Amino acid sequence: MTEPVAPNAADACRHDPDTAVDRMIFGRILEVAAADPVRSLPQxxxxxxxxxxxxxARHAPRHAAAVAALPDDGGHGEDAIEEADLRAFLVEHGARGADEEHWLAAILARRSLEPNHLWQDMGFHDRDELNIVFRRHFPALVALNAADMKWKKFFYRQLCEREGLMLCKSPNCEVCDDVEVCFGEESGDPLATLSRLARGSGA
Incomplete structure (x- = not known):
């Protein structure tokens, strides 16, 4: 029997934007988290x-059994130093104060600590799918990031500016030697693809 897959992002947007988009978003996220070889879903x-x-129950019922099997006292791990600040920043810029925004704020803050492009560590197929999250749930951040800075760079620039810290070496992006680091292409394969390739090469 063929397992169901998360819907295509564009199709989700067309059909039922109030539910299908979030099913795509959280389906992708849970798939990549469930494949973590070290950490539990909460961590x-x-x-x-x-x-x-x-x-x-609301967006990804195929993962409900795995969640039900989790220990009640498992915990979700300690925050990194800047994680709580980033989570609060994201909640502050949520569109409606919905549960989904609080969940995504926690998830984005935790996944931003990972070493890959943020879209990869969120389980998405490309950066466009990550941008769907921000347009839907954090439109104020899309407006703030009008220059389309990489999201991790944008987050930490915002946090540093709030603390009165100078993150950048140059007075503006146009004259900065590291402009490609902050605004360059975010190409690559989804983590699921890289994992399959790694398993194949090790067989």
């Missing part, structure tokens, strides 16, 4: 079992 996503139970 990978910074959400406790209760939050994950509501999330999966």
């Amino acid at each position: 990978a996503l910074a959400l406790d079992k209760a939050a994950l139970a509501v999330l999966t």
Whole structure:
């Protein structure tokens, strides 16, 4: 029997924007977190079992059984130094104060600590799918990031500016030698593809 897959992002937007887009978003996120070889779902996503139970019931029922099997006292891991600040920043810029925005704020703050492009570490197929998250749930951040800076760079620039810290070496981006680091292409393969390739090469 063929397993169901998360819907294509463009198709989700066309058909039922109130539910299908979030099913795509959270389906992708849970798939990549479930494949984590070291951390539990709560640790990978910074959400406790209760939050994950509501999330999966609403948007990703195929993961509900895995969440139900989690220990009640498993915890979701300690925050990194800047994680709470980033989570609060994201919640502050949420569109409606919905549960989904609080969940995504926690997930984005935790996944931003990973070493790959943020779209990869969120389980998406490309940066366009990540941008759907921001347009739908954090449109104020899309407006702030009008120059289309890489999202990780944008987050930490915003946090540093709030603390009165100078993150950049140059007074503006146009004269900066590192402009490609902040605004360059974010190409690559999804983590699921890289994982399959790694398993194949090790066979």
